[in-house]
Amino acid sequence: ETGVTQTPRHLVMGMTNKKSLKCEQHLGHNAMYWYKQSAKKPLELMFVYNFKEQTENNSVPSRFSPECPNSSHLFLHLHTLQPEDSALYLCASSRSALAGFSSYNEQFFGPGTRLTVL
Amino acid sequence: DAKTTQPNSMESNEEEPVHLPCNHSTISGTDYIHWYRQLPSQGPEYVIHGLTSNVNNRMASLAIAEDRKSSTLILHRATLRDAAVYYCILRGTAGGTSYGKLTFGQGTILTVHP
Numbered sequence: 001e002t003g004v005t006q007t008p009r010h011l012v013m014g015m016t017n018k019k020s021l022k023c024e025q026h027l028g029h030n031a032m033y034w035y036k037q038s039a040k041k042p043l044e045l046m047f048v049y050n051f052k053e054q055t056e057n058n059s060v061p062s063r064f065s066p067e068c069p070n071s072s073h074l075f076l077h078l079h080t081l082q083p084e085d086s087a088l089y090l091c092a093s094s095r096s097a098l099a100g101f102s103s104y105n106e107q108f109f110g111p112g113t114r115l116t117v118l
Numbered sequence: 119d120a121k122t123t124q125p126n127s128m129e130s131n132e133e134e135p136v137h138l139p140c141n142h143s144t145i146s147g148t149d150y151i152h153w154y155r156q157l158p159s160q161g162p163e164y165v166i167h168g169l170t171s172n173v174n175n176r177m178a179s180l181a182i183a184e185d186r187k188s189s190t191l192i193l194h195r196a197t198l199r200d201a202a203v204y205y206c207i208l209r210g211t212a213g214g215t216s217y218g219k220l221t222f223g224q225g226t227i228l229t230v231h232p
Contacts, residue, residue: 002161004161033219042224042225048219090162092162097219106152106167107154107162107164107220108163108164110161111159111161
């Protein structure tokens with residue numbers, strides 16, 4: 001139990017559906033992250049939020065829309081996805097996203113949502 | 119971010135020490151060396167990090183070469199639960215507007231035999 005929860009754990013959706021992934025952290029952190037892990041590829045950073053402000057969008061297609069209403073919650077809204085978007089989506093949090101905190105700013109990951117797009 | 123190079127896979131026997139190497143020849147003076155691992159069906163978890171000196175914690179030890187161009191993660195007594203993918207990552211600290219993101223590589227798949 002890392003203090004970061006993700007729901008749902010599994011999701012199957014059609015290409016025309018709209019769905020949302022939810023992440024919640026109970027660690028009092030100020031930064032939250034979305035990562036994508038496709039089969040046989042390294043984890044890819046998608047978005048970074050620091051104090052509710054988006055600080056990084058790693059060239060993610062607009063069919064993925066993040067939302068961070070407060071420092072404890074992070075959503076990933078999905079619409080008109082493609083089968084190649086099927087992957088494990090991981091959420092993480094840390095005390096801060098600022099590089100200056102890098103010396104101890106470990107990230108805590110949730111268990112992920114396994115997404116299948118049909 | 120500077121790049122790291124790790125072996126694709128390694129094997130160990132239970133109760134024996136494991137030394138997982140990582141090369142990072144282009145490391146800059148402000149880069150910290152972080153290790154994470156990902157157990158099957160779980161998200162990554164932090165293992166250890168260091169800058170110049172060797173580091174120990176309850177999970178592992180980190181040995182850093184004097185020139186910082188390589189490092190080794192040491193699991194002193196491997197257990198079956200240590201079977202995972204181990205990632206060696208460099209995190210920069212320079213620049214107030216730089217964000218300390220983690221850039222994952224392929225990592226090393228560690229297999230532990232009973």
